[in-house]
Amino acid sequence: MKNPVVLAPMAGVCNSAFRLTVKEFGAGLVYAEMVSDKGIIFKNEKTMNMLYIDECEKPLSLQIFGGEKESLVEAAKFVDKNTNADIIDINMGCPVPKITKCDAGAKWLLDPNKIYEMVAAVVDAVEKPVTVKMRIGWDEEHIYAVENAQAVERAGGQAVAVHGRTRAQMYEGTSNWDIIREVKQAVSIPVIGNGDVSTPQDAKRMLEEVGCDGVMIGRAALGNPWMIYRTVKYLESGELIGEPTPREKIDVCILHLDRLIALKNEEIAVREMRKHASWYLKGIRGNAKVRNAINACTTRDELVNLLTSFVEELEEKQSVQAG
Structure with missing residues (x-):
């Protein structure tokens, strides 16, 4: 090790x-x-x-x-x-x-x-x-x-x-x-x-x-x-590195999803990935609605589009607030 x-x-x-x-x-x-x-x-x-x-x-x-x-x-x-x-x-x-x-x-x-x-x-x-x-x-x-x-x-x-x-x-x-x-x-x-x-x-x-x-x-x-x-x-x-950004979380979540699809097939992987996607979203503000919607996803594209749209909306709000 x-x-x-x-x-x-x-x-x-x-x-x-x-x-x-x-x-x-x-x-x-x-x-x-x-x-x-x-x-x-x-x-x-x-x-x-x-x-x-x-x-x-x-x-x-x-x-x-x-x-x-x-x-x-x-x-x-x-x-x-x-x-x-x-x-x-x-x-x-x-x-x-x-x-x-x-x-x-x-x-x-x-x-x-x-x-x-x-x-x-x-x-x-x-x-x-x-x-x-x-x-x-x-x-x-x-x-x-x-x-x-x-x-x-x-x-x-x-x-x-x-x-x-x-x-x-x-x-x-x-x-x-x-x-x-x-x-x-x-x-x-x-x-x-x-x-x-x-x-x-x-x-x-x-x-x-x-x-x-x-x-x-x-x-x-x-x-x-x-x-x-x-x-x-x-x-x-001894250095405490900061938490990841919502975008970083979503990117790794999608990478994880694609690996799971390669391992098991799309239908099984998307079903299994629902719980993981909810875990990746934990701690991100305003995630309740998208976490509920995840459970209806049955394809990779649905899940990826849902997660990507969520993080894009979040980034837009943050840039408006910052601007």
Whole structure:
């Protein structure tokens, strides 16, 4: 990694089009969205497409999830031999019920012995480095972050990313950085901190207060790859670069859209891009009307014309005010 800034794996978001855009803004490492072990084993078409990695995204961590040792190992072996990922990451943090009820994701957090067994089996089966992304615990009564991270290290895992929330918190409440610090002090492998990093200043504070080796940015990068760039620059020089202009936001949004079309086809890409376009517009004055209109767009031209007209109107108003 050329810097400690890491893009988090976000389901339904971190496809190649988004990752490549974030990578160009300077991320030291990007994670792909989690992929089902069963989907890989049964060669599900959608799953197979999720394994695509552009060489320009590297270094990249490809994340898999599953609840059974045999299928997880088989999937990891496939990723090891058939993809150009640099790292195989195991998901131990997803809080969503449809994942946890399959004994996958955050369900592992309740059993350090299972973590050791599963991670060791994957490490033994593959050549690529194996890492884990986890939460601090299942709920307030079951926080085994230190034991779980130590199990990962003993099993041969080469790094651990820790989200400072429990499974019960989902994405609410505050991230507990104190427990991430305890994990960092308890293991010798690299620790990446995650949770409540919304500004470049937060990232610096996390690195200093927690002592972690990397800082993972998730929701703050949605529609805002500048967060990555601004964080990298702030950590390097202490300089806080300004926010992008509305025109810059729209230009990158359209670039992102075109990459998504190349990856998936126009119909699917435009449908998926609606949420991203809303994120790109966040913080721009007077965006409510256009955000509503985005949801009716079905073609690239409709979406591009809508966004371009909006930013042109905005610039016109600003020039009148300035004049």
